[in-house]
Amino acid sequence: MNDMTRVERAVDSKAIKIAANKVQVYYGDTHAIKDVDVQIEDKTVTAFIGPSGCGKSTFLRCLNRMNDTIDICRVEGDILLDGEDIYDKRVDPVQLRAKVGMVFQKPNPFPKSIYDNVAYGPRIHGLAKNKAELDEIVEKSLRRGAIWDEVKDRLDAPGTGLSGGQQQRLCIARAVATEPEVLLMDEPCSALDPIATAQVEELIDELRSRYSVVIVTHSMQQAARVSQKTAFFHLGNLVEFGETGQIFTNPEDPRTESYITGRIG
Amino acid sequence: MALSWLLIILLALAVIGFFTGRSRALASAGGDARDLHSLPSYYGYNVALTALVPAIGVLIVWLLAQPVFVNSTVTGMIPDSAIPEGSDRGLIMSEVRRVADGLEGAVAAGALTQAQAQDANADIAQLTQTLKDAGQVLTQDITQPILVAAQTYRSMTGTGSVAMQVIVLAVALLGAAFAYIRTHKEFRARNVVEQGVLALLLLAASIAILTTVGIVLSMLFETMNFFQLHSWKDFFFGSTWAPNFRGGSELSILPLLWGTLYISLIALLVAVPIGLFAAIYLSEYASGATRSIAKPLLEILAGIPTIVYGLFALLTVGPALVSMFGEGGAFGVGWMASSNAVLTAGLVMGIMLIPFVSSLSDDIINAVPQSMRDGSLGLGATHSETVRQVVLPAALPGIVGAILLAASRAIGETMIVVMAAGAIAKFSGNPFEAMTTITTRIVSQLTGDTDFASPETLVAFALGLTLFIITLGLNIFALYIVRKYREQYE
Numbered sequence: 001m002n003d004m005t006r007v008e009r010a011v012d013s014k015a016i017k018i019a020a021n022k023v024q025v026y027y028g029d030t031h032a033i034k035d036v037d038v039q040i041e042d043k044t045v046t047a048f049i050g051p052s053g054c055g056k057s058t059f060l061r062c063l064n065r066m067n068d069t070i071d072i073c074r075v076e077g078d079i080l081l082d083g084e085d086i087y088d089k090r091v092d093p094v095q096l097r098a099k100v101g102m103v104f105q106k107p108n109p110f111p112k113s114i115y116d117n118v119a120y121g122p123r124i125h126g127l128a129k130n131k132a133e134l135d136e137i138v139e140k141s142l143r144r145g146a147i148w149d150e151v152k153d154r155l156d157a158p159g160t161g162l163s164g165g166q167q168q169r170l171c172i173a174r175a176v177a178t179e180p181e182v183l184l185m186d187e188p189c190s191a192l193d194p195i196a197t198a199q200v201e202e203l204i205d206e207l208r209s210r211y212s213v214v215i216v217t218h219s220m221q222q223a224a225r226v227s228q229k230t231a232f233f234h235l236g237n238l239v240e241f242g243e244t245g246q247i248f249t250n251p252e253d254p255r256t257e258s259y260i261t262g263r264i265g
Numbered sequence: 266m267a268l269s270w271l272l273i274i275l276l277a278l279a280v281i282g283f284f285t286g287r288s289r290a291l292a293s294a295g296g297d298a299r300d301l302h303s304l305p306s307y308y309g310y311n312v313a314l315t316a317l318v319p320a321i322g323v324l325i326v327w328l329l330a331q332p333v334f335v336n337s338t339v340t341g342m343i344p345d346s347a348i349p350e351g352s353d354r355g356l357i358m359s360e361v362r363r364v365a366d367g368l369e370g371a372v373a374a375g376a377l378t379q380a381q382a383q384d385a386n387a388d389i390a391q392l393t394q395t396l397k398d399a400g401q402v403l404t405q406d407i408t409q410p411i412l413v414a415a416q417t418y419r420s421m422t423g424t425g426s427v428a429m430q431v432i433v434l435a436v437a438l439l440g441a442a443f444a445y446i447r448t449h450k451e452f453r454a455r456n457v458v459e460q461g462v463l464a465l466l467l468l469a470a471s472i473a474i475l476t477t478v479g480i481v482l483s484m485l486f487e488t489m490n491f492f493q494l495h496s497w498k499d500f501f502f503g504s505t506w507a508p509n510f511r512g513g514s515e516l517s518i519l520p521l522l523w524g525t526l527y528i529s530l531i532a533l534l535v536a537v538p539i540g541l542f543a544a545i546y547l548s549e550y551a552s553g554a555t556r557s558i559a560k561p562l563l564e565i566l567a568g569i570p571t572i573v574y575g576l577f578a579l580l581t582v583g584p585a586l587v588s589m590f591g592e593g594g595a596f597g598v599g600w601m602a603s604s605n606a607v608l609t610a611g612l613v614m615g616i617m618l619i620p621f622v623s624s625l626s627d628d629i630i631n632a633v634p635q636s637m638r639d640g641s642l643g644l645g646a647t648h649s650e651t652v653r654q655v656v657l658p659a660a661l662p663g664i665v666g667a668i669l670l671a672a673s674r675a676i677g678e679t680m681i682v683v684m685a686a687g688a689i690a691k692f693s694g695n696p697f698e699a700m701t702t703i704t705t706r707i708v709s710q711l712t713g714d715t716d717f718a719s720p721e722t723l724v725a726f727a728l729g730l731t732l733f734i735i736t737l738g739l740n741i742f743a744l745y746i747v748r749k750y751r752e753q754y755e
Contacts, residue, residue, distance in 0.1 A: 069642060071552065098645030108636035111659045120654070121644040171640070178644055 014041040017182060017212040018063060023077035025058055025067070032058050036077075036238045038231055040182070045204060045213045047227035047244065049220060051259065054233040056216045060184050063214065064100035065093040081182070098125055101180035105187040107167035109159030109174075114151050117159040117170060118142060121178035137177055144210075145173025146203045165196020172203060176211075183207060185215040189222065201226050220260055224248050232256045271430055275320055275437055279313040282441045286312030286448050294450040303455035311454040314461040316441035320433050327429045335421045339414050347410035357411065364415035365422070367401035374399050383420065385413055484733065487726035495720040500727060506690035506701075508710065508721045516724045518731060520690040524700035525732075528611045528686060529675035531696065535615025536675075537668055540622025547623070548630040549652055560627070567620035575684035578613035579604070583685060586612075590697060601697040605687035608696040614681050621671045629663030629747075630656060662746050669743035673736040679704040703732050 018040040025033035033055045040046050048056040058067070065086060067073040079086050086096055098121070109117050118138045121127075128134035138155070142148040147169040151162070159170055168188060175183060185204070189197040204226045207213055217223050223230055224244060231241040232253075240247060240256045251257045283306075290308035294300035301308070340358055348357055371377040376399035381387065393407050407415075448454070492500070495516060503517030543563060547556055583604025588594050590601040601608075633656050641651040657664070687699020688709065710725040 064643065066639065066643060069639075094645050094647050096645075097643055102639075102643035104636060104639060104643070106636055108634070108640040110637060110640065110655050120641070120646075124644070124646050124650055124654075174640075175644065 014043055016040070017042040017082065018214075019078075019080045019083075020059075020062075021078045021080075023059070023062060023075065023079060025055070025062060025076075026074040027058075027070075028072045032236055033062070034236045036233075038238060038241055040212060040214060041229065042212045043208060043210070044229055045208050045215060045227040046229040046231065047223035048214065048216045048231050048233060049218075049223050049259070050233035050239075052218075055236045056231075056233045057186050059233070060186055060214060060216050063182070063184055064097045064102055066097070066102065068093050098178045099180055100182045100184060101175035101178060103168070103172050103175050103183065103185045103188050106191050107164060107171050109162070109167050109170055111158065111160055113156045114142075114159045114162070114170060115155040118174050118177050120174065125178060127178070141173045141177035142170075144176045144207070145169045146199065146206070147173060163196070165192050165199055168192060168196065168200055169203060172200070172207075176207070180211065182212045182214065185213065187216050187218060190218065197222070220248070232259065234259070271324070271433060274434065275317060278437050278441060279317045282312035282316045282445065283309035286310075286445055289445060289448045290450065290452075290454070293448070301450050302453050303458075307454040307458050308448050308452070310458045310461070311452075312441055312444040312448065314458065315444035316437045318461065318464065319440050320437035323436050324429070324433050327425075327433070331422070331425045331429070335418060335425065338421065339418045342414050342417060343410055347408065361411055361414045361418055364396075364407055364411055365418040367396045367399075368415060368419055370401050371396055371399040383416060385416060387412070481730075481733070484726050484730045487723055488730045491720055491723035491727045494723065500724070504692075506706070508724070510719065510721050512719075514721055516720065518703070518728060520692055521701060521703045521706050521728065522731075523692050524607070524686070524690065525676055525702040525704070527694075527696075527700065528607055528614065528682060528702060529672060531607060531611025532614035532618055532675045532678075533668065533672055535612055536618035536622050536671055539615075540619045540671075541626055541664065543619065543623040544626035544630060545652055545657075548627045549648070549656065560624075563623055564620050566617070567624070569617075571617065571678065571680040572684075574613050574617050575680045578609050578681055578685035582613050583609040600695075603687070603699060605685060605699045606697050607686060607700050610682045610686035611696070613685060614675055614678055617678070617681065618671045618675060621674060622667055625667035625670065626660070626664050629660045629667065632663070633659045662749060666743040666747035669739050669746070673739035673743070676739070677704065677732060677736050679708065683708055703728050707732075 016039045018038075020036055020038045020040075023033055023036045024031065036059060038046075038059075048060060050056050061067045062075055062079060063086075067075060075087060081096070081100070084091070110120065112120070115138055118141050119128075119134055122134060122137050128137055139148065139152075142151060147166055150166060151157075151170075159167065162170060168191070172183075172188070188204075189200050192200065201222065204213055204215065208228075215223075215226065227244045229242070230244045230247040232239045232247065232251075232255075234255055240251060240253045242252075247256060248260060251260065287305045287309035290301055291298065291305050298305050336358065339361060340354060343354065343357055343361070348354060368377065368382045372379060372382050376395055381392075389407050389409060389412060392412070396407075495514075500516055500518055502519070503515055504519060505515040506517055506520045507515045547560055547563075551559060583606070586606065586609055587601050587604050589596055590598055592599040592602070594601070637655050637659060638651055641655045642648075646654070682702045683705050686701060686705065688701050688705065689699050690701050690706070691698075693700065707725045707728050710722055710728075
C-alpha cells in the first residue's frame with residue numbers, strides 16, 4: 001500500500017485552508033510549541049509526525065480551539081481559517097468547532113444509540129428541519145464514514161456495543177455529520193488493529209475529496225500512505241514541512257532523516 | 266481475682282514469650298540472624314500470639330457461656346409455687362441476681378462472713394436487715410426459695426470464675442510452651458504470624474457482621490412477641506394509629522408510613538435539584554481552587570448533628586414558614602397553624618441531604634471519561650449542552666443510586682422529625698399540617714416508664730424492623746445500580 005506514486009500524483013496547487021503564523025503555546029510555564037508556521041491546503045491530507053511529546057497533538061488542538069478547555073493553556077500567534085483569525089474575540093469557539101471537526105485517539109462514542117450518536121451534532125446546530133431530513137443526514141454521514149452497511153439494521157443499538165474499528169468509523173461519521181470544512185484526527189488508528197486501521201485509512205483517502213484532513217500519527221508508514229503533505233515536529237519546533245514524498249525520500253533536515261530512519265524518537 | 270488481673274497476666278505472659286522466643290530462635294542459629302528462616306522478632310510474635318490468642322478465645326467463650334449456663338440451672342431450681350401472682354420467672358430471676366450480688370457485696374464489705382453467706386438455713390429477716398444495713402439494693406424481702414437460689418447462683422458463679430481463670434492460664438501456658446519448643450532456626454515463624462494476622466482480621470470482620478445479625482435477630486424476636494399480642498392485619502392494613510396503654514390500641518403502620526414517605530419526598534424535592542446542580546457546578550465548571558474550598562464547605566453540612574438541624578427547624582424555619590403561610594402572614598393565606606408541619610421537617614431534612622446528593626453525584630460525574638466531553642465539545646456543543654446531553658445521561662444510573670441512598674437516609678432520619686414534624690398520625694396531603702413518622706413513634710413508644718410486655722411498647726420493634734427492611738431494600742437497590750454503572754467504564 002506504500003505507493004508514493006499515488007501520493008505524488010495527488011499533489012497540485014490548492015487553496016490554503018488554514019494558515020498558522022508564529023504560533024506559540026504555553027502550558028503554564030512550559031513553552032510547548034515554538035514559532036510554528038504551517039499552511040494546510042484544502043482537499044488535502046496533511047500528516048503531523050514526530051516523537052511523543054513533541055507538540056503535534058497540542059498544535060492540532062489549537063486548530064479548533066480545543067485547548068481552550070484547558071485552563072493553564074495559552075496560545076499566541078495567528079491561525080487563519082479562510083483568512084479569518086480563529087483566535088479573534090468575535091469568533092465563537094463553539095461555532096468554530098462545528099466547522100473544524102475532530103476525531104480522537106480513542107474511539108469515544110456517546111453512551112447513546114448509533115443513530116443518536118450521529119444525529120447529535122445536527123440536532124445541536126439545528127441542521128435538520130424535520131425527522132426525515134435528520135434521517136437523511138444520518139444515513140449520508142454513516143455512508144461517508146463507510147459504516148452504513150454494517151449498522152443500517154441496528155441504528156437503535158448502543159454505539160458503545162460496536163467493535164473498536166466500527167466505533168472509530170462511527171466517530172468519523174459523527175464528525176462528518178455537522179458538515180465540517182476541516183477534519184482533525186488525533187492518532188485515529190492507535191487503538192485499532194491492522195484491519196480496522198486499513199479501513200480507516202481508506203476512509204481518510206475518500207474524505208479528502210470533500211474536506212481538508214489533518215492527521216496526527218505515530219506511524220510513519222501511515223503518514224506515507226495517507227497524506228500528501230507532512231510536517232515533522234521535534235521538541236515543540238516544526239522542523240520540516242513539505243510534500244510527503246519529499247519528506248520520506250529526501251528530507252532536508254538531518255533531524256527528519258534521523259527520525260524517519262528510526263535513529264531518534 | 267478480677268478479670269483485669271487475668272488480662273494483665275496474659276499480656277505479661279505474651280511479652281515474656283516474645284522475648285524468650287526471640288532469644289531461643291537466635292540461640293538456635295548461633296546468634297546469627299541471617300541463618301534464621303524468619304526475622305528474629307517473628308519467632309517472638311509466634312510465641313506471644315500462640316500464648317495469647319487461644320487463651321483469649323477461651324476467655325471470651327467462657328464469659329459468654331457461663332451466665333447462660335448458671336441462669337438456666339438456677340431457674341430450674343425455683344419451684345412454681347415460689348412465683349407470686351402477677352409476676353413471672355424472669356422477675357424472680359432478677360431478684361435472685363440482686364440477692365446474689367448483695368451477698369457478694371456484703372461479704373466483700375465485711376458485713377457477713379463467708380459461712381453466713383452460704384448458710385441455707387439463715388434467718389431470712391435478719392439477713393435482709395444485714396444486707397440493707399450494708400447498703401445493698403433489695404426491692405423486696407428475701408424468701409426462702411430466693412435465698413437458696415441466690416446462694417446457688419453465687420457459688421456457681423464463684424466456682425465458674427475460678428475454673429475459668431485456671432483454664433485460661435493453662436491454655437496460655439500450654440500455647441507458649443508449645444510455640445517455644447517449636448522455635449528453631451528452620452521453623453517458618455513468618456508464615457505462622459501471617460496466619461495469625463489473617464485470623465485477627467477475620468475476627469474483626471466477623472464481629473461486625475455478627476453484630477448486624479444479632480441486631481436483626483433481637484428485633485425479629487421482639488416483633489414475633491408483638492404479633493402474638495396484636496393482630497398483624499391491623500398492623501399492616503389498619504388505618505389508625507391510636508396507642509392506648511390501657512389496652513385496645515389500634516396500631517397500624519400505614520399512617521406513619523405515609524407521613525415518613527411524604528416528608529422524605531419533600532426532602533428529596535429540595536435536596537435533589539440543589540445537590541445535583543451544586544455537583545454539576547463543582548465538577549464541571551468550578552476551577553480547581555474554587556472546588557478545593559467549596560467542596561469541603563458543602564461537606565460541613567454533612568457533619569452537622571441532626572439535632573442541630575432539628576433546632577434550626579424548630580426555631581428558624583418553622584416560624585419563618587408560619588410568618589409566610591400562617592394567619593396574617595406575608596401571603597395572607599392562613600394555611601399554616603403551627604410551625605410543626607410536614608413542610609418544615611421536609612425542608613430542613615432536604616438541606617441535610619444536599620451534601621449526600623452533591624458529594625456522591627460529584628464523584629459519579631467525575632467518573633465520566635474526559636473523552637466523552639471532548640467528543641461533544643469537538644462537535645461544537647456548548648458546555649451546558651455537553652453536560653445535559655452527554656455527561657448526565659452517562660452518569661444517570663449513578664446519580665439515581667445517590668438519590669436512593671439519600672432517600673433511605675431521609676426515611677430513617679429521626680431527630681429532625683421529632684422536633685419539627687409534630688405527633689399526629691393521619692393520612693393527609695396538606696404539607697402545612699403536622700404529621701408523624703415511623704421513627705418519631707418508635708421514640709415516643711419507648712421513652713418513659715414502660716414495661717416491655719405490652720403491644721404498645723413491642724410495636725416499636727415491629728416498626729423498627731419494617732423501617733430497617735425498607736431502608737435495606739433501598740440501599741441494596743442503590744448499590745446494585747451504582748455498581749452496575751461503575752462496570753460500564755472500567
